[in-house]
Amino acid sequence: AGQTARSRQHHPRRSGSGHGRGLHRRLARRRRVHVHQPPAGPAAPRQGQRPGRAGAAPTGGRGAGGGFMFINLKPATQRTDKGSAVIARLRPQLARVTGIAIFLNPVQDLRMGGRSSNSTYQYTLKSDNVADLRLWATRLADAMKQQQALVEVDTDQQENGIESYVQVDKDSASRLGITSRDIDSALYNAFGQRQVATIYGELNQYRVIMGVAPQFTRSPESLKDIYVPSRLPAGLAPPSAPSAVAAPAAPASTGPVNPGLRDQATGSPVSSSARTMVPLAAIAKFSERPTASSVNHQDAELATTVSFNLAEGSTLADGQAAVRGAEASIGMPINVRGSFQGTARAAQESQQEQPMLILAAIVVIYIVLGILYESLVHPITVLSTLPSAGVGAVLALMLFKLDFSIMALIGLFLLIGIVKKNAILIIDFALDAERSRGLSPVQAVREACLLRFRPILMTTLAAILGALPLVIGFGEGAELRRPLGIAIIGGLVASQLLTLLTTPVVYLLLDKLRRRSPQERELRRQHDQPLPA
Template sequence: RLLRHEPNPGRFVRTVERLVGGLTRAYGRALRATLRVRWLIVLVGLAVAGASVLLFNGMKRELAPVEDRATVVAIFSAPDGASIDYSYRYAQEIERLALSIPEADRVFVVTGSPTVTQGIGFFRLIDWGERDRKVPQIIAELQPKLLGIPGVQAFAVAPASLGQSPRARPVNLVVLSSESYEDIQETLRPLMAELQDDARFQGVDTDLRLNKPELKLRIDRDRAADAGVAVDAIGRALETALGGRQVTRFKRDNEQYDVIVQFAASNRNTPQDISKIFVRGRGDTMMPLSALVRVDEGVSARELNHFGQRRAVTITANLAPGASLGEAVDVLEDLARKHLKPGYAIDYDGQTREFKQSSSTLLITFALALCFIYLVLAAQFESFVDPLIIMFTVPLSMTGALALLQWTGGTLNVYSQIGLITLVGLITKHGILIVEFANQLRDQGQAVLPATIEAARLRLRPILMTTGAMVLGAVPLALATGAGAESRVQIGMVIVGGMTFGTLLTLFVLPTVYTLLTRPRHLLPDHAATSHTGAVAQPGSARMPHTPGAT
């Protein structure tokens, strides 16, 4: 019923038909005019295609856009050696700051995770429709307040868009070397200083910290032997008094309890408390441990990490508002070349590693998509030239997609890359319609120029219908709001800009390229009799210059 021909269409249908008919006639006249200056149109097409390269190189790059998930994560760390009470005191201050945000709904702060000196907080915001500010704006307000807290290093981040750990920071540079950790720290000192002075980085930190308080107990073995105290007895005494030792269990009311012997917390806080520990010597004499050992205070590394079986130091940082991960990676690589000595190497971890991998595979994926489409078209048209003519529309659409993406503040990320690859298949459909129909008209004996004009004019309506359907279908993505809208907008902008701009240029550039590159066709048997007399005359063909090689 929907596809049934209506002999008496309504006013709306007649109006649309008149508009489309007028547009088709105007397009035919414009195409005839452009085909008189074909090389100028080719130059315009090449210039637009070259602009896509400039836009691609000038785009900001990142793994994924920061999404508004109505959650802010605050990560803080206290000085090495701080107690859990110290960390908890500052965690309460961070909690008060979070509750002062008007958009805050619930706040949950954990102290001592994953270590005593570290913690994490989750700030849940009210619904998207009930607030005017987005997560990045709230973080921009909260970050200076967190940096102003003395005693801890705290910063706020948005949860990663692709499901990484909430502790994951966007910038992760791994420095590899075989030198000692002390030498690595000295080598990285000027690099860290420049990163901290760079406004594009926030909260620059490293996992190499050679400042953790440490006590070294040196046993006087001669004195211990004279006193009849074994070395292992000294070790057990220290373990029991400071770390605790389970000595037995007992049951009460069907419940089993462990009995742990340990000094009270107030008696094991300072190095001087070691003098309160006694060990049993010869003749059951109780001797103070301070008479048998010497306590030396010093510092050591909090942790010593390896990456790829080499000593490794990881430098992490957050990105300032407006900075992209691609810019950060370029800065890191420049600083590495400037400061790292021979024998050092760099690698990436976390989001930075995923970004590098996705960036390196984009060109390969794009090239494979073009190659696959070319092979399919070559098999369909039984020609190696026609697919090249059709695929000339791809860089035209890329210019429109990248231009709109950059104008709206978008970036090159996994979502916009998906949109670009999808655009390759969508835009080539226009070329298929024009080239296929032009080939059919030429097989019937028409010359190249009249056949090209007629094919483009007759295929205008399905081309506009395809473009309209795709653009209107992508508009909701481009104008999306709410949860995850930042990612959907990227895909929508690419499709809207690429299809709109690419279609406009395809209607003029592709027919021009077709008339210049197409090869002679074999006439169908029914029209072979006319091949010796030339092409069949078409309206307007007498005014068009004849293309060499046309049948």
């Protein structure tokens, strides 16, 4: 993610060919800003463009009237700034480019679900009411823009569409024997791609779709040519004017022309002759009004996604807390629900699962050690070394200003297996000395610490040297592996310094508690009782 940066921008939708030329001019201005940045190479041109022109083109994707551009950074060995630092420096300069909305995102080699959005992280609102959803999505986005941890907040609501609204005069329709269902059926027959039949062949089957000719779907004026069947007798229905959709030249008949067209109430065939068809314009008025160009759904509910990026120096946990704070500040109603999606949701689920995974690993280790030592107490001595390793790993990550990422969690799991060897080496030797040579616990653990110090030190140094390349490595993916190495080394150093002091203390304390138990006293009494002569 630190090698390549991707920027995507969307422009308000306009009609006409001048919009594309204007977008190219604005993107060319962006490109001039990019190429003057020291860590960035030239903007990569899109396929089909001549070198030297703006490396962007209008797209017909989710945001109509938008374009995108790729900026390739120099190799990591030739620059000192990370991709996030380059993006942070570009944002204030690109904000001066007017007439265009700009979103800068580092290229993610691995994206975990979610929708296509202008920013990296996503928060999705769901509701059963589209008006409430639009209102509260806008309010939430405005509240998120006030959060210092969030930048480039955007929603996928594209309010640049136009819908044709049919307002039916119910009184006129009722006098002509026309119901709302009849009008809905007529409009669906014309524009809804209704499947009316299936043609079965030897190797395939073909669906027969009913609809008006394509030239009548290009303008709302075609609504005036739609005819609706009337239930009145042929002599009482008003005469229909000639139309390109319902051809009056067909011979009139009192019988049904299409037996498949039936009354929804009675099930009887409805006559579709010209003398019983009523123009839709005679019973309805047509108007146009703005609307969303698309309506998204998720889990069978209306959904709107608010995307955001993180400000420089902010972690994903800070961003999630900022989103929750913005949501709480506006007081959303109960019928509008929100949740993180994509990468943010995967990170949230990972954070929720981390404690359970660590607890499961500790339980398995305790069971194995209990079987090994045939004791319920001594495995606790081994597990007492884990807190020092965990604290050392967290302190090392904080020292180098790194997040507790998935790689750091993997390093913590590795530490759970590595740092136990210090206590195991000491306890094995001490138990053997007690059982075979009859030494007291104090003498046995002291001798174990003295004789096992060198093996403990050498194995720790070997593990640290093995993790050192993860910390100082270069090239592709080095930034991903660095938290793993730092967590391992930090945990090993802290464990090495503390376990040689804490392990003997915990061993003697638990041994004293074990000897005080009634079962242990009874075993010692039977062991000390002399054998009969």
